[in-house]
Amino acid sequence: MRQGNLPHFFIAMRVGLTYNLKKQTVRCDGSLNDHEAEWDDQETIDAIISAISRHHTAIPIEADLGAFDALKRSRPDIVFNIAEGAGGPHREACIPAMLEMLAIPYTGSDPTTLGICLDKGRTKEALQYHRIPTPAFELLESADACDRWRSFPAIVKPLWEGSSKGVRNSSFVATPDELRLETERIVEAYRQPAIVEAFLSGREFTVAVIGNGAGARALPAVEISFDSLPPMAHKIYSYEAKWVWDVPGKPLDIFSCPAQVDAQLGRRIAQTALDAFRALRCRDWCRIDIRLDDDCAPNIIELNPLPGILPKPEDNSCFPKAARAAGMDYAALINTVLNTALQRCRLLDPSPSAR
Ligand SMILES: Nc1ncnc2c1ncn2[C@@H]1O[C@H](COP(=O)(O)OP(=O)(O)OP(=O)(O)O)[C@@H](O)[C@H]1O
Ligand SMILES: [Mg+2]
DSSP, rough: OOOOOOTTTOOOOEEEEEOOOOOOOOOTSBBBBBBTSSBBBBHHHHHHHHHHTSSSSSEEEETTTHHHHHHHHHOEEEEOOOOOOOSSTTTHHHHHHHHHTOOBBSSSOOOOHHHHHHHOOOHHHHHTTTOOOOOOOESSSSSSGGGGGGSSSSEEEEETTEOOOEEOOGGOOOOOOOEEEEEHHHHHHHOOOOOEEEOOOSOEEEEEEEOOGGGOOOOOOOOOOOSSTTOOOOOSHHHHHHHHIIIBBOOOOOOSSSOOHHHHHHHHHHHHHHHHHHHOOOEEEEEEEEOOOOOOOEEEEEEESSOOOOGGEEEEEOHHHHHTTTTTTTHHHHHHHHHHHHHHHSOOOOSSSGG
């Protein structure tokens, strides 16, 4: 795979960048509103624009109510899409659906895959169909449904959130009462069902995948180890661990990349990630969260087909971290994803016969 280096017959393009800009809304109690946790800050948007601008003309387009008109007016040759969307379980599918309507090619997965992967229940149904290991689960529309779940410890999460929204230290539950309380909290705060899952206490990894079809490849796995969390913390990569305890001034020593695993386990982790990538029909790129079960078998926790890509190494963003371990700096990562999409859309074919 060409890592951001362009073939000599390459053509400069007009590349749109669709994004949601973090406005940093503060709640009335002074705390930060996690509503925008998935969105990107100006620094990330600028870094992507700068990477695209090395070879192309970048056209930034905010994914707000004016996005359709802006896309229709500017008609980029291709769009680099990182728009997480404004709300609801289909929010990540909105911009790709508009782009489909306008027949503008774009990076990343289609609306169906984005919609399914945002819904952790539907993702797990698809994984189960393909016999890819994932922890047992149940959907809980309200606290009254909690009687359906009897296996502890477990973890309770909002059904269709990301960026650890709603996954708190208290999401680890050891009793039916804790399960009920957490389910109430999630249903009330996030206005959506909760998903309860068997808790996997083994090692945790996240795997960045780039490519398509037989050419998809896993970058070096990142291990998330929980030893540096505060002593009362459960071993989960919770909202507190991601956004409160791990800050640029005082980063947690939580990641290692490449993960220190023996060759056989490394291959199993990478293969499980690729199996999930293909089962969910992801395109171009995706970050896949994996945890080992009691038999040391890799299980899929979830797939992130719109992975976070904070540019500064101290921001501890896992996809760029894995890319660096594979020898790609930030600009090379962005251009590799873009070239992967261009190739998939037959807008760039690096084979000499295509000239
Ligand atoms: N079944 C499980 N067993 C053990 N730990 C789990 C399980 N499900 C989730 N976790 C822990 O909770 C964390 C967050 O869960 P998950 O990845 O599903 O949420 P998310 O908000 O979609 O994550 P992201 O920040 O990657 O978008 C995981 O990284 C893991 O540490
Ligand atoms: Mg996750």
